[in-house]
Amino acid sequence: MEQRTLELNLTSAKDLKNVSYFSKMDVYAVVSLFGDPQNPQKLKTPVDRNGGTNPTWNFPLKFTVNESLARQNRLSLDITLRCQRAVAADKDLGQVHVPLRELIDQTGDGKSFQHVSYQVRKPSGRPKGALSFSYKFLEKFAAPATAPPPPAAAHKVEPPTNYPAPATGSTSAMYPTVYPPQPAQYAAGYGYPPVAPPQYTGGYGYPQSQTGYGYPAQSGYGYPTQTGYGYPPQVQNQRPGKNKFGMGLGAGLLGGALGGLLIGDMISDAGAYDAGYDAGGFDF
Structure with a gap:
């Protein structure tokens, strides 16, 4: 130029x-x-x-x-x-x-x-x-030639501080050494933690039976259930999906109807009795 x-x-x-x-x-x-x-x-x-x-x-x-x-x-x-x-x-x-x-x-x-x-x-x-x-x-x-800009300095990668420094002259000086993870050590040489046997309870917080210690397990508490007296309990058949209020209302209506029928029958019987008495020959 x-x-x-x-x-x-x-x-x-x-x-x-x-x-x-x-x-x-x-x-x-x-x-x-x-x-x-x-x-x-x-x-x-x-x-x-x-x-x-x-x-x-x-x-x-x-x-x-x-x-x-x-x-x-x-x-x-x-x-x-x-x-x-x-x-x-x-x-x-x-x-x-x-x-x-x-x-x-x-x-x-x-x-x-x-x-x-x-x-x-x-x-x-x-x-x-x-x-x-x-x-x-x-x-x-x-025009004087413009000098090219100096090359950028190479970026040096520093190894992380949590790894040991590599030996001098090693070809892996630019890269950190990766160590494999160590398996966990457990007692008695197991590779996995020992599994405890399951504990069973009999519903009262204690095992069902214990052998070799104290007295034998007692079965039952209090008096035995008495059977053979009175009448067996009445079991009412309930339809699924019906509540107690509906059942009580139905039973009340049924009882009222039956009561009405009984009273009507008694009145009819009394009327028939009077009619027979009059027919017996007491004529005034």
Whole structure:
């Protein structure tokens, strides 16, 4: 990639807008090279405190220009004229925009400065004043090669602290030693824990029978169950799914009906008895 050095001599400006009504303006210029993102450049001139609306600098500036970008009309010089103020922020007076390809096309023999003048435009876009400067391009030169970044350091894997360090010179220094899990040790050499025999209880929290200790187990408690007296217990057949309330209600209704029938029969029997008595021959 070829580059060239641009030597610029910012001479003067005239007929600028007056923004200071009580004293002379203190004017300076800021020159920027735009279009090269890899090499942005910005320089400025000293402040002229005596020129007012017609400042003079005669200040030399140098820029490094990418020849290919300049030929493609992708580079430009932006020159901003400003008034320096003590209390408030500096105020822009105007700006000049110069394409570098235009300057290259106007270059003569390349050994002497070329004098040019451009119109100054206020921030509103209206023209006001003029800027003069001289320039020349030096011989082309190759851009210095950019050194590649240093390689990243290799990441060293450290063995975990809960494993013993490997012996010096071992090929497995980068990897920890994995030990197989040891089986659990139990008494009497069993590989598994011994299984206790099941304990059976007879329903009272004690084993059903014990032999060889104390007295023999006693069967039964209290008096034996008496059988053969009285009547056997009455078993009522209950239909599944019926509750006691339904059974009691049904039995009551049945008993009432039977009672009514019995009373009716007794009354009928009494009537028949009276009728027979009357039929017996007692006639008054």
